[in-house]
Amino acid sequence: MKWILIILCTLLICSCEKVKPFQKAYINQESMKLSDFKAKAFETNFLSYREGGSGGNGGKAGGGCGCN
């Protein structure tokens, strides 16, 4: 687990390629956005109620309702 985290963080810190604005046609597409789809928000919420773990995904992480 520790090694996976170190490798993943290293990959993120090192920029593999300098991408100019006009080269971002692929990553600017709706399906490539680094966030959950809006239609998925409700699903993410009920999963945080039914499981002990939550957070790390921009969704509910505890409090704000009569839930865990």
Add this chain to the structure above:
Amino acid sequence: MQLRFTFFILLISCNLIFSQEKEPEYKRDKIKTDFFINYYNQDGDHSPVTGGKGTEEQTIIAPTLLLNIPTSKNTILDMNIGIDNISSASTDNIDGSVSSASKDDNRFHSNAWFTYKLKNSNQTIGVMTGLSLEYDVDSIHIGGKWTINSNDDNKSFDVTAKYFHDQWDLYYPIELRPFADTLLKDDVRRSSYLSFTYSQVLTKKLQASVSTDFIFQSGLLSTPFHRVYFDDGNVDIERLPDSRFKIASGFRFHYFINSTVSSRLFYRFYWDDFGIIANTIELEVPIKIGSLWTVIPSFRFNQQSESDYFGAFQTHAPGSEFHTSDYDLAKTNSSLLGIHIRFTPIWNNFLKFFNSDSFDLRTSYYDRDDGLTGFTISAGTSISF
């Protein structure tokens, strides 16, 4: 001659003054709205209201409205308003009263983020406020965030902080109400949340992010109407420590495979001091069909360990300080299969009347290995005007 010269100078001066370009007036960007209607149904046989045994049947119908309103060149107001209608067979067992208020609950929730992009800077700041109202819990929340982007917009770092103040009405199981004065002291749950998110464009086709949340909760962390049956047959309310510290770290890798298929991979590691460690992995594969349709199948798997305070029905020893029979805190594996269909009317043909940017339909089936199953369906549209 002198008069003509003076007149000529005046004419040139007036021309220079009135021909200076004024800064163009700000033209407001479009207001975007998203409206979703959500439906959830679940059933299982381990209701915490009846001590880890009994129906968990529940239905939720939840319409939600999202608004994105550019208020000026540098400011945006994001609002979220929803009402959850919750029908729950198990909460009716709190007091055995059929058709009580608890059986059919409505939760109203709303929050608003106001963000400001600093002038001549790559930084954005924001403030948030919100509330949630249901029959037994009223909650208010506040928050703030700060985001900085690199000059080439390839890297972004965000810090978000929130505080939730939940005021509970202490509804106990009916047989324990005569002892209400001795059961719980605190009726407030306080949750503080601090999140750090770093995202980066790695190549023309790959971008990734890592998000780490630190959550600290204190006060009333159990649910007052959850029962626990001891191994001698006696009953108590659920009791949990008055503090809980959680860490959740999520990683996203989104890769554009080709003009038809992309992949969205998510992994989360979770730890808390209740003894729960969880690993979650999810894969979504958006598939473009023509220029109008996108189909997104998804699969999610979650594995979690048991809380130190969990015990099944009639397994807790009497006199234990903390105990729960809530299977949300038990050792479980769960999987979720979903499909999401998106229609984007580029030509705005017959949908021009509605001015819709997109239609979404998402459905998923959830299966937990203790027997709980759930089904969701969300349908919505996005409109700009």
